[in-house]
Amino acid sequence: MKTALPHFSGKLLILPAFTAVIAALASAAGVQAQAADAAKDFPTRPIRMIVPFPPGGSNDILGRFMAQKLTERLGQQTVVDNRGGADGIIGTDIAARAAPDGYTLLIVSTSYSMNPAIHKLPYDPLKSLVPVALIGTGPNLLATTPSVPANSVKELIALAKARPGHLRYASSGIGGFNHFGGELFKSLAGIDMVHVPYKGGGPAMIDVMSGQVEVLVSTLIQALPHIRSGKLKALGVGSAKRMPTLPNVPTIAETIPGYDGSIWWGILAPAGLPAAVLTKLNTEIGIILRDPESAKRLAAEAAEPVIAPPAAFGKIITSDIAKWNRIAKEAGITAH
DSSP states (O other): OOOOOOOOOSSOOOOHHHHHHHHHHHHHHHHHHHHHHHHHHOOSSOEEEEESSOTTSHHHHHHHHHHHHHHHHHSSOEEEEEOOOGGGHHHHHHHHTSOSSSSEEEEEETHHHHHHHHOOOSSOTTTTEEEEEEEEEEEEEEEEOTTSSOOSHHHHHHHHHHSTTTOEEEESSTTSHHHHHHHHHHHHHTOOOEEEEOSSHHHHHHHHHTTSSSEEEEEHHHHHHHHHTTSSEEEEEOSSSOOTTSTTSOBGGGTSTTOOOEEEEEEEEETTOOHHHHHHHHHHHHHHHHSHHHHHHHHHTTOEEOOOOHHHHHHHHHHHHHHHHHHHHHHTOOOO
């Protein structure tokens, strides 16, 4: 039995299936053109920058700085929205559920890649949000209330060994960057200090300055003004080299070889963000970070600007999640 072929009369013959393909391609081209136009005009209304921690912490400090600069660059207000709680999980979940249109951004730090190691998350850290841009890096800090009779990392270790379990150290929360940094310090120094978690770096720092808790593990960017004012006593920084902002404060690694307390900060957005909007945001943030005045401001806050494409930032997050999962298991760090 022969299959009847469409009769060709010399005119262009368009089969139904081919018609559907052409329509789909035309539709896709139209969507891409609309997306490009939207990116060109973006933003047309205010942007919300979610900070998943209370005011006063490093995420808040850098979030407000970036919000101000984005407002200047984009011509629309970027409003900071502090949504602290649960080690940054509450604010992160709010961002993950927001519309992927570029009008909701989230500032995160290394703790974002630590949370999966000890928490059951309501979002997927690798799929629910997309990397937009790195902002910078900086070290953590080991400091005490001024009345503690220790003026160096070595003296603090000796004091802790003389009175096991007596000293307490405050951090921004269970499972956060400062908690991991504190537990790493305890492990390498062979000491016993009691962890006192807070709902953010600001509240933790306030209690150490007032003498309610003896020791603080914090980010240098957050604690620097209070070190300069004498309300906190800096013993060591977690960077590989001494910081220009505190040249007389040794690195923790000078006393405990191998200690690394480096932190990064970056901006994420809800998954599904149009590629053109993502590119525009990454480009604008890069311009901000290349500005010598921005670099000077970040350096004054003990942070170093880092410019990277979204894919490179994504690789850092993926690698860190695997690393902190391994460290949490080895150190027995849990959320309880």
